[in-house]
Amino acid sequence: MDRRRFLQGASVASGVLLAQPVRVNAGSAVSGASTAPADGVLPRVCSTWDFGVAANQAAWKVLSTGGRALDAVEAGARIPEADLRNHSVGRAGYPDRDGKVTLDASIMDENGDCGAVAALEHIAHPISVARRVMERTPHVLLVGDGALQFAMEQGFPKEELLTPESREAWQAWLKTAKYKPSANSEIRDYGVGPAGSKPGDARNHDTIGMLAIDARGNLSGACTTSGMAWKLHGRVGDSPIIGAGLYVDNEVGAATSTGVGEEVIRNVGSFLVVELMRQGRSPEDACREAVERILKRKSVRGADIQVGFLAMDKRGRVGAWAIQKGFSYAVCDAGKQDALIPGKSTY
Numbered sequence: 001m002d003r004r005r006f007l008q009g010a011s012v013a014s015g016v017l018l019a020q021p022v023r024v025n026a027g028s029a030v031s032g033a034s035t036a037p038a039d040g041v042l043p044r045v046c047s048t049w050d051f052g053v054a055a056n057q058a059a060w061k062v063l064s065t066g067g068r069a070l071d072a073v074e075a076g077a078r079i080p081e082a083d084l085r086n087h088s089v090g091r092a093g094y095p096d097r098d099g100k101v102t103l104d105a106s107i108m109d110e111n112g113d114c115g116a117v118a119a120l121e122h123i124a125h126p127i128s129v130a131r132r133v134m135e136r137t138p139h140v141l142l143v144g145d146g147a148l149q150f151a152m153e154q155g156f157p158k159e160e161l162l163t164p165e166s167r168e169a170w171q172a173w174l175k176t177a178k179y180k181p182s183a184n185s186e187i188r189d190y191g192v193g194p195a196g197s198k199p200g201d202a203r204n205h206d207t208i209g210m211l212a213i214d215a216r217g218n219l220s221g222a223c224t225t226s227g228m229a230w231k232l233h234g235r236v237g238d239s240p241i242i243g244a245g246l247y248v249d250n251e252v253g254a255a256t257s258t259g260v261g262e263e264v265i266r267n268v269g270s271f272l273v274v275e276l277m278r279q280g281r282s283p284e285d286a287c288r289e290a291v292e293r294i295l296k297r298k299s300v301r302g303a304d305i306q307v308g309f310l311a312m313d314k315r316g317r318v319g320a321w322a323i324q325k326g327f328s329y330a331v332c333d334a335g336k337q338d339a340l341i342p343g344k345s346t347y
């Protein structure tokens, strides 16, 4: 089934939790809140792409009942991780060029604590393993076999994540691609999706990045992906790299990214977006500047790649910008239950 139609159905079927918006005036202190000003309607959650609609609703269940942003983003990110129809996050993610499903994820909270896993195999919920890395180890990032060993010690079941459908897509890719990875090629060209799909179009993308602010005005973020389809075994993208795929500064705001991770790592994209917001840029403007920095590099051909940034500031304002048309993000708060917003873009 087409994912967009599936999600539309799912969002209607799952229903929504209605809650009264909490309005916090600039400069006021809510009990237990951070001291930074907050004058938006809180709580609020946003996430990348159309699968963010269903993910936001899971996060909203936490936020609308007074829960912590960290719990909300973990709950939300687990939705696409478990969705068998989604080939870009978690279980059923498209594999690397050797047919192995390797997952990347990171999570960061209002205290600046963070955890991540990269190139993790056989565990369906890398976002929850990332949280355990944050909370139960002195480390930030575990990779490969070490990450798997830790996950199993923590009681996560070891599973086969490659589904028959993903295997079929990989085998179709092998026939024509000469075992050579290329960016944004998940659907394009290999007979596993509609002909003519372009980088950044609705069916050719990966990561869910999710940002939330809770009723106390505290921010958290999560980012999880199976990464670039058909990548070299061992390739790690931006999603588990704190500062690249995800960054949260509870005094300023939070940012996350999707698209060609190598470009986002090169400009430490999410950290850059947050620092630009610190200098007074709006979330949208900060995302646009980060995209433009990528496009300034001589070897980057914007028409060939997609990168999108999504940001939320300390007031709960949300903005985004992408290289290509086709990027979308979803916002959920007490007023907007499942708004899917087309992202603005440079091309």
Ligand code: ASP
Pocket (backbone or CB within 6 Å): 205, 206, 207, 225, 226, 227, 228, 236, 237, 238, 239, 257, 258, 259, 260, 261, 262
């Ligand atoms: N950023 C992800 C990666 O490079 C993939 C994507 O979001 O398209 O692994």
